[in-house]
Amino acid sequence: MRWSELGLEVRGESGVGAGRISGEPITGEAHELPDPSSGASIATVGWAGPEHVDAAVAAAREAQADWSAVDLRERARLLRVIADELRASAGPLGDLICAESGKRLEEAVAEVHFSARYFDWFADACTRLDSGYYETPQRRFVVDRKPAGVVAAVSPWNFPLSIPARKLAPALAAGCGVVQKPSELTPLSTLALTAICERVLPPGLVSVLVGDGAALTPAIIEHPDVRVVSFTGSTSVGRLVAQRAASSFTRTVLELGGRAPFIVCEDADADVAVEAMLIAKLRNNGESCLAANNIFVHEDRYPDVVERLRGRVADISIGDPRDEAVGLGPLIREREVERVDGLVSGARAAGDDVSVTDGVPRSGWFSPIAIVESAADSDAWSTEVFGPVFSIRRYTDEAAVVREVNSWRTGLGGYVMSADTEHQFALARSLEVGIVGINNGAPNTPEVPFGGRGDSGIGREGGLSGLLEFTAEQTLSFAR
Numbered sequence: 001m002r003w004s005e006l007g008l009e010v011r012g013e014s015g016v017g018a019g020r021i022s023g024e025p026i027t028g029e030a031h032e033l034p035d036p037s038s039g040a041s042i043a044t045v046g047w048a049g050p051e052h053v054d055a056a057v058a059a060a061r062e063a064q065a066d067w068s069a070v071d072l073r074e075r076a077r078l079l080r081v082i083a084d085e086l087r088a089s090a091g092p093l094g095d096l097i098c099a100e101s102g103k104r105l106e107e108a109v110a111e112v113h114f115s116a117r118y119f120d121w122f123a124d125a126c127t128r129l130d131s132g133y134y135e136t137p138q139r140r141f142v143v144d145r146k147p148a149g150v151v152a153a154v155s156p157w158n159f160p161l162s163i164p165a166r167k168l169a170p171a172l173a174a175g176c177g178v179v180q181k182p183s184e185l186t187p188l189s190t191l192a193l194t195a196i197c198e199r200v201l202p203p204g205l206v207s208v209l210v211g212d213g214a215a216l217t218p219a220i221i222e223h224p225d226v227r228v229v230s231f232t233g234s235t236s237v238g239r240l241v242a243q244r245a246a247s248s249f250t251r252t253v254l255e256l257g258g259r260a261p262f263i264v265c266e267d268a269d270a271d272v273a274v275e276a277m278l279i280a281k282l283r284n285n286g287e288s289c290l291a292a293n294n295i296f297v298h299e300d301r302y303p304d305v306v307e308r309l310r311g312r313v314a315d316i317s318i319g320d321p322r323d324e325a326v327g328l329g330p331l332i333r334e335r336e337v338e339r340v341d342g343l344v345s346g347a348r349a350a351g352d353d354v355s356v357t358d359g360v361p362r363s364g365w366f367s368p369i370a371i372v373e374s375a376a377d378s379d380a381w382s383t384e385v386f387g388p389v390f391s392i393r394r395y396t397d398e399a400a401v402v403r404e405v406n407s408w409r410t411g412l413g414g415y416v417m418s419a420d421t422e423h424q425f426a427l428a429r430s431l432e433v434g435i436v437g438i439n440n441g442a443p444n445t446p447e448v449p450f451g452g453r454g455d456s457g458i459g460r461e462g463g464l465s466g467l468l469e470f471t472a473e474q475t476l477s478f479a480r
Contacts, residue, residue: 115166131144
C-alpha cells in the first residue's frame with residue numbers, strides 16, 4: 001500500500017496513527033486491520049480514547065473562529081482545491097478503500113470521484129449564504145446565517161470516504177470546525193481525507209479520532225463545545241446518539257437504517273427493472289442503506305422478472321474485488337457472512353423457495369448471492385438484509401403494497417419501476433421515504449437532499465438543505 005502518497009504515516013508499533021489533531025498524528029493502543037477479501041492484516045491502527053476528545057474539539061473551536069470569517073468565495077476556492085486533490089489521488093485512494101472495505105476497485109475509485117463532487121457542490125452552495133433583507137412599515141431586518149458550531153461527524157464503514165465527505169464538505173462550507181469519528185473497521189480512508197484537508201485548510205479545523213465507537217463516540221457527542229452531531233449508522237445506535245445529544249440540546253442530523261422497497265409495476269419494462277435491481281441491491285456488495293431490500297413484483301411481471309434475474313445473477317462472479325471480472329466482493333467481516341447465511345437459512349426453513357449461487361472463495365469473508373421468493377415473513381423479508389440477498393414477493397394490490405411499506409416507519413429510500421410517467425410519479429409520491437429512484441437504481445447525488453423519515457432519521461445531507469443543517473440564523477431588527 002502506498003501510504004506516503006496519501007499522507008498516512010507509519011509510526012513504530014502503533015502503525016498508522018490513532019488520529020490527527022492540528023495536523024499531528026496521535027498514537028493509541030494498536031489494533032490489526034484486516035483485508036475482508038483475505039483476512040490478512042493490511043495495517044496496524046492505533047485507537048484514540050476519550051482523553052483525546054478535549055484537544056480535538058478545542059482545536060476545531062479555535063480554528064473555526066478564523067475560518068468563519070474567511071470570505072465565502074475564498075472558502076469555496078479552498079473546498080474546490082480539496083476536490084481536485086481527491087481526484088488527483090483517485091488511484092491510491094481507490095486501492096485503500098478496496099483494501100479496507102472489500103468494495104470492488106471500480107466502485108472504490110468511483111467513490112473517490114463521488115466524494116470530490118461533494119466538495120465541488122458545497123463550494124458552489126456556500127456562496128449562497130449571503131444575508132437576507134426584509135422590511136415592514138416599522139422595521140428593517142437583516143437575517144444572517146452563522147456557523148452552528150463545532151461538528152461531530154460520525155461515519156460508518158460501508159462508504160468510508162464518501163459519507164465522511166458528505167458531512168465534512170457542508171460543515172466546512174458553513175464555516176464550522178469538525179471532529180471526525182470514522183468506523184474503526186475502515187479508518188484509513190478518513191485518515192487520508194483528513195491529511196488532504198490539512199494541506200489546504202487552517203491547522204486544527206479538521207481532526208479525526210479512530211477508536212472504539214462505544215467508548216469514543218459518547219465522549220465526542222457529549223462534549224459541551226460540540227453543537228452539531230452528524231451521524232450515519234443503525235437506527236438502534238442513532239436513538240442512543242439522539243438521546244445523548246438531547247441532554248445538551250445539541251442539534252442532530254441522523255441518517256439511519258432502511259428497508260428500501262423496490263416495486264416492479266404491471267407496466268414495467270422487465271429488463272430495465274432487473275438492471276436497476278442489480279445496481280440497487282449489489283452496490284457495495286449489498287452493504288448499503290439504500291440497497292433494494294424488499295422487492296415487490298406485480299404477478300403479471302413476476303415470472304419474467306425472476307427468470308431474468310436468475311440468468312443475470314448466474315453470470316456474476318464472486319471473488320477478489322481488485323479483479324475487473326469480479327461482480328461481487330466480500331462482506332466486511334466474518335460475522336456478517338454468518339448473519340446473512342442465517343437469514344437465508346431461516347427463509348428456507350420457513351418454506352420459502354431459495355436459490356443460491358456457487359463459486360464462493362474459501363478464503364476471505366464472502367457470501368453467495370441468494371434469491372429468496374418470500375412467501376413467509378421470515379427475517380430475510382422483515383429486516384434490513386445488508387447483504388447480497390434478493391427477497392422477492394409477488395403482489396396484485398398496489399395500494400396494499402403502499403400501506404405495508406408506509407407501516408414500516410423506515411423511510412430512507414425506495415424504487416419504482418414503471419413505464420407510465422403519471423403512474424410512476426403518483427406511486428413514488430405515495431411512499432413515505434426520503435428518496436425514490438424511478439427506473440434507476442442509483443438515485444442519490446450531492447446536489448439533492450438525502451435523508452430519511454420515521455425510524456430512518458432526521459435532517460438532510462446533500463443539496464442546499466445539507467448546508468443549512470450546519471448554520472444558525474440570527475435576525476437583526478432595526479427601527480425605521
